[in-house]
Amino acid sequence: MVYLDNTATTPMTPAVIEAMTAVMTDNFGNPSSIHVYGRKASQALRTSRQTIAHALKTEVRRIIFTSGGTEANNTALKGYALANQDKGKHIITTAIEHPSVLEPLHYLQEKFGFEVTYLRPEKGSITLSSLQKALRDDTILVSFMHANNETGDLLPIEEAAALLKTHQAAFHVDAVQTMGKLPIYPEEIGIDLLSATAHKFHGPKGVGFLYAAPLHFDSLLHGGEQEENRRASTENLVSIVGMAQALADSQLQLKENLTYIRGLRDTFLEALAPDSYYLNGSSQHLPHVINLGFPGQNNGILLTQLDLAGFAVSTGSACTAGTVDPSHVLASLYGHDSVRLQESIRISLSKLNTQSELLQLAKKLKEITGK
Template sequence: MVYLDNAATTALTPSVIQAMTQVMTTDFGNPSSIHTYGRKANRRLRSYRQTIADILNTKPRHIIFTSGGTESNNTAIKGYALANQNKGKHLITTTLEHHSVLHTMEYLEHRFGFEVTYLKPENGQITAQQVREALREDTILVSIMYANNETGDIFPIADIGQILRGHQAVFHVDAVQVAGKLPLAPESLGIDFLSASAHKFHGPKGIGLLYANALHFDNLLHGGEQEEKRRASTENMVGIAGLAQALKDSHDNLKDNYQHVQELHQTFIDELGNLDYYINGSDVTLPHVINIGFPNKNNGILLTQLDLAGFAVSTGSACTAGTVDPSHVLSSIYGADSPRLTESIRVSFSEMNTIDEVRLFSRKLKEIVGN
């Protein structure tokens, strides 16, 4: 099998497995306990938090460990909106967001009377000017993803952050597809909340982080006083060890990994040659993701044919892959009646893929589509 669905999840690296194994076997204490085992675990927890803070160029107190991107997104949006609704009840997001953002916005609309402005893409892009025009005096939060999980489109986060510096609205960024792939320094980008998930950059599932810039927000979970009273529940030390190691590995090899994935991307396109296809999205994308369509070829059948041939790709977000609903991302860009919704697949690379794998895949794809 050749795995080309890295936007859905990634494989654990040996160094991550080793870091997690050590915690499981020798450092299994509860970091809230005051005995020797607990104190040792607490030192490790502080070390992991410091490692991540250094990579994000921030202070350790701004890092909250969560169960993943979905919890981080929910905590930032729901927590801040409910705690600060006295300042206003207007929120801004886009129609391209992950469902953990869109469904949270809908929840706030229907249950608490918030008003949400959903920015629609222009040629696959969301612009800073759209955000500027949507801002109101009662806007309290703007939530826009750094890069889209289905098309790889990168949005102008720095420009949007600059616009919001003079406004009361805080800026939440879902960086799940970008963490471990691009440099991330939320404070210099004007980001107040940033979400990331370990399993997107070769860490384990079930662990993520939320960067929170010392803002007042309601807790999503209540119970103990972990994470400086911001997220109750005993810390997932095994997962945190994996997250910290994976993020450090990615950060240490950021440039080389990015260049390798660019080579994979270009090799894929070159190998397709004159095959009849189109690329979805804008011209500003991560090389890790290609959303590609083939006229008059059903993507569900194509995915099955590729799977049987030993190649794993997808037709969109893994969180909706088990449903028959068309991609809300492609629908937002091209319209609900566009044939692209049933003709397109997502191919996503990581630094663990090889040039030979991509060549094999391209040739098999041409063989299947050409028949």
Template sequence: MVYLDNAATTPLNTAAISAMTHVMTETFGNPSSLHAYGRQASKELREAREEMAKQFQVPARKLIFTSGGTEGNNTAIKGYALANQARGKHLITTAIEHHSVLHTMAYLEERFGFEVTYIQPVNQVITAQQIAEALRDDTILVSVMYANNETGQLLPIKEIGDLLTNHQAAFHVDAVQVAGKLPIHPEELGVDFLSISAHKFHGPKGVGLLYHNDLHFDNLLHGGEQEEKRRASTENLVGIAGMTAAYKQASKNYQDNYKHVETIRQVFLNSLTVPYEINSVGPSLPHVINISFSGKENGPLLTLLDLAGFAVSTGSACTAGTVDPSHVIQSLYGKDSDKLKTAIRVSLSEENTAEELQALAEKLNQIIGD
């Protein structure tokens, strides 16, 4: 079986497995306990936070370990909006965000009377100018993803961060798809909140990280005083160790990994002999290939590929099992576009090979050419 659904989740790498095994066998104490076992666990937790802070080039106190991207996004958006609503109740996001952002925004609208502006793509892109035009005096938060999970499209994060420098609005970035692929330095980007999830860069599921710029925001979880009193709950030290090891491994090889993915992506596209369309415009991560073959519906096509030993998808794994069309493709190309029925997502990692991508192309040539 050839695994090509890395935007949904990635296989654990050896660095993560080794770090997790060490913690599971040697450091099972609760980091909040005062005895020797707890102190050792606390030391492991502190070292992991310091390593991630080093990678992000931020103070360690500004990092909160979470259960993943969804929790990070919810904490940043709900926590900041609810804590600062006296300064305004207007929020800005884009129509192509992950549902953990869109549904959170809808919740704030429906339950607390916030007003949300959803920026729609123009000519299939989102621009910083659109954000600038949507800003109001009562805007308190802007939330924009770094790279889209269905198309790989990169959004203008640095430009948005720059334009918010002289505005009261805080800036949240869902960086789940970029983490482990490109260096991330929130302070250089002008970002106030940034979420990542370990399972997108060969770490374990169920663990992530939220960067916060020392702003006031409400906690989602209440109980103990873990994470500098920002997130109650005993820390998932096994997962945190795996995430830290995986991120450190990725950071050592950013350029080589990126070039490798660019190469195998091109091998795939060069090997296709049937007509196709790429469903992304402008700068994009090479790791995500959203592609359509005219007249070939994606449901039957994915079934045939699965039977042939290729794991690909139609889009976000968080909506798997539904028959709803992709809200991302609909936003980019319209509700009547044939791409809603034909788009598939082939997503890569540095662990994939040129031979695997060539084999996929040959199978698609065979299926679609028949």
């Protein structure tokens, strides 16, 4: 089986599994306990936090461990909005965000009367000018994803951060798809809140983190005093250690991996007949994601044929799997009536994929489509 759905999740590397196994077999203490077992666990927790902070070029106390990207996004959006609504109740985001951003914002609209502006793509991209037009005096929060999970499109986060430096609005970035793949340093850019999750960069599922600048936001979980009273619950030490290992490994070969992935993408597209497919999204994209359509080919049937042939790909976000709704991202880009919504598939790459696998996929697609 050839796995090419890395945007949904990535396999853990041997080094990550080894690091987690060492904790499971030799470090079972609660990091909040004061005896020797607790101190040993606390040291592992501190080391992991230092590793992640170093990767982001920030201070350790700005890293808050969470159960994943969804919790990090919810904490950033609901926590900041509810704690700062006296400054205004207007929020700006984009129509192509992940459900873990869109749904919390819908919740804030329905339950607390916030007003949310959803920026739509202009000529295939989210533009800085649309953000400029949407900004108001009562805007308190702007949330952009770094790269779209369905098309790989990169959003103008550096430009947005520069624009917001003179505005009261806090800037949140969902970096779930780019952490460990592209360099992203929140303080250098001007990001106030940043979300990430381990299983997108070869770490375990069920753990992530929120980078938070020193600003006021409400906690979602109340109870113990973990994470400096910002996130109650005993820390998932085994997974946190695995996440830190995965991010450290990714950071060591960031440039090399990016060059390698670009090569895989080029190899695959060059192996297809030029007139047999079209690409979705903009020219500014994360090379790990290839969203393409084959005219006249139903994507549901195509996915089944590829699955039976031993290739794991998808039609879009794994968080909407099992539904029959078309992609809201492609609908925002091309319209709800576009045939692309029924023809497009997503192939997503990682450093563990090989050129041979991509050539095999191209060959099978030629056989299926007859081109």
